[in-house]
Amino acid sequence: MATTRPRHSAAGTQFLDPAVLGRIGNLELLARTVVDGFLTGLHRSPYLGFSMDFAEHRPYMPGDDIRRIDWKLYARTDRHYIKLFEADTNANFSVLLDLSASMSYGSHSLTKLDYARYLAACLTYFSNKQRDRVGLVTFDHEVVDYVPPSMKHLDTILHTLDRVTAGRPGSLAEPILRITEMLSRKGILVVISDFYEEPDAVLSALGPLRARGHDVIVFHVMDPFELEFPFQEASGFEDLETGEQIPVIPGKLRSDYLAMVNAHLTALEKRFTDNQIDYRLLDTSKPLDAALFEYLLSRERLSKAR
């Protein structure tokens, strides 16, 4: 596991192993575990330096970060108080989660949808900690659930994520167009999908979001079997979304398949980069910290841009 970690990995990120996370039933607990553990491991990292203004004190509660105890106030009052700051961004943060049937695929203990749910929960929790207004939109070939961005919607979002299922055919254009209409205020949009569409079609679907001024971060979730195609026996392959079945001899097809997938990924990355959309390919067998780092980097970049 250590050899496969991204360069940003640090102590404590073992909590981000998807297989471990899969055993945590509660999404809030999962998000708290991941994010707090992740942040603890990064306590010397410069990425915590968002500018914040002091807002108020409140009594220390067990579980609060002790670094935020106001020791001077303690010297005066002999009581522990936590210093609360008001974030300077206070932006809208929304997760756009693909629920198409292809997201239900998983070659190991976690499906792509599970991985996407964990990721969405973690990012939402993390953003909520940053005092962002958090929202959620799930879609397949139409919008399924919509939780408008709000400081108070963390629980609603986690609950929604907890019960989402994938089973219907999906497409990007129609639901993204609807989402564009719904999210009128600019914000940070995280799109989590497997993007089984042609790159041009994907970009044309997400383009309007960028055009409306949203900061778009794209996480492309792929199963390792989709990336490596390790099948051996001649079998009938059935499309999870359309139900179509075709006979396949994998040995004969593997090289062509891998070439086409790599071309697809490369095209997507190029298209997104050209349109100033942060793109990150996520392997569901890899830890979540890569995605979190990607998000932090994006926030940092956005923060500096402001």
Add this chain to the structure above:
Amino acid sequence: MNLAFLVPLFLLGVVGVVVPIVVHLTRRQRRNVVHFPSLMFLEKIPYQEQRRRRIQHWFLLSLRALALALVVAAFARPFFDQSSGTALGSGGPREIVVLLDRSYSMEIDGQIEQARSEAEQIFAELGPLDRASLVTFSRGADVVVRSTSDRTRLRGALDTLTVGSGATRYGPALKVAQTILEESTLARGEVYLLSDFQRNGWTGDEGVSLPPGSSLLPIEIGTEQEPDNLMVADVSLPRQIVAGRERITPTARIVRRGGDAATTVTVSLDLDGQEIQTREVTLAPNSAQPVQFQPFTLSQPHTTGTVRLDDDALGADNSHHFVVSPGSSLGVLVVNGAGGSNDPSLYLRGALAISDDGRFDVRSRRSSTIRPVDLDGTAAVFINDVLLDGGSAERLRTFVQDGGGVLVALGQDGGWPASAADMLPGTIGSIQDRLQGRGSTLGYLDYEHPVFEVFSGPRSGDFTGARFYRARGFTPSDSAAVIARFDDGSVALAELRVGRGRVLLWTTSLDSFWNDLALQPVYLPFVHRLAEYLGGRAEALPWFVAGQVVDLADPEALETAGLVSSEAAGLAEGLDQVALSPNGGNVTLPAGDGPRYLPLEEHGFYTVRQPGTDPDRPFIIAVNVDLEESNLGRVEADELALQIEAPTVVDDGSPRLTQAVELQREDQERRQSLWRWLLVAALALFTLETVISNWVSRRGSGAAGALAG
């Protein structure tokens, strides 16, 4: 001879032969299904299924089809029909019963072989639909093979046929034949009676009636000329006590039937298997001579003896076997009163003392009291003209209840205490004189009673000469049996069973004061019989006759059979017994509560013992042949057949005949059992096909679907 099928409907299953072809041509190749998120990167690759559209291995396909066809044919139960209608044309199938005489007279001039040959001829001429039974008989009948058309079984049964030791009885065999024919489904019945047709075996009232459509066909075996036959008709074994030892003087009666001139024969006596004496006797044709041997001392129990003649045509009656054991004396107590000058027991003691074989151990007591010690070793008690006290009567009650016997003789002083009146068979009355004329006589004797049984024959003892002048009145109770009465109807002798014993009451005296019976010749045997009956002694039989049965679980039967030591026969409770027959066969008699019947079917000596033991003097039972069979006079076979003629019927093609034909078809199929061979062949073909197809599959691996099926 045509190939036919018992269940032709199963032949429809041959349609199943096309199943492998259809399966081959229509079966889709099995493949796994993998669910995949999207097929947008996968190109479609079609399978080369067109190769399955043609058959490549015709040989394998033929093997499978042939194997299936064989299985179908096996289920249809094929057979070669050998009937061809011949049996039906001659009046329908027959139920044939062969009654074969195996009485010991069939050993004369190889008559049994002749009978066997005749039976084989009958079985050889059986039609394909005929059925036959083999029944052997002598005194009884044994069904050796019942109603089959399997000639091999019938011939095999004939091969094991031997001459028995029994006498001829036609009745049981004909009854068996009647039963077989009545239960048969065939239209016609034929009974073949193969015998030497001895007249003694036919009484004429056997009550045999063969069913309609049946006939009796007698086949006479042997010649009518009666052979010159010698036999040991009887052996008497009188005993004497000489110097305290028991001696037996055997006397044999030799009988000659037939013959033309006088002949001299040698008669030998064997004891315990050793020849000890021989005598020569000259016999005229159709005559008899006694042969007396020198006496021998009997010292061992279960001593076997055989009186033997030279061999002749009928050998079974040339020897006579017997078993004798030393006798034991019977303890008799004679009690009479102490007072008076006359001795009322003078004649009684004298009669009991007269015995060649010392069978009675007589003790006397002159007292009105019986001590317990007096009853030790005593089996019979005579209370002669004395009135006992109550205590003695109670001791006698216990004695009788335990199996002893008491006779109360009532004289001038005789009587019985009132406290034990229930022991007597009635109530004693007053003295009654019979002085009219010349006194009274015995008018009624129960000759079936063991006491008088020996006097039942002519010149066996005359009680009518005895005069009775005085007797006691007696009123018998309801549970009593009156054995003898005077000519006026009053009771002379009565009996009452008490417990396991018995009490007799003689209403007059046993001396010469009230009657003169003691002066009559019959007095001595009468007293002896009284003592033996009271003591419960059974007469041991020195031999049995073939065909009799002994219950080895019955003590009385064993005593009759001459058993003197229960250990010798291994008669301990809860143990098995085994009887070794004269021909060396074993008859196991398992232990149990029920009877253990030992049928005595062979002549010679049966040895009975516990399995695994070898006692010095085992319990032996001698068995001799029934001499009725030695009388070789014949009955007319046709006359016998006419007496049991059966009504005839006309075959009208009834359902019974059809059913019979169907049964015969089943029987033919069962005997041929072709279906077994077909199944074996099918299995072999399937195995061969598997081997070949695996070989072809390995050779052509990678080319899926290349095989023929």
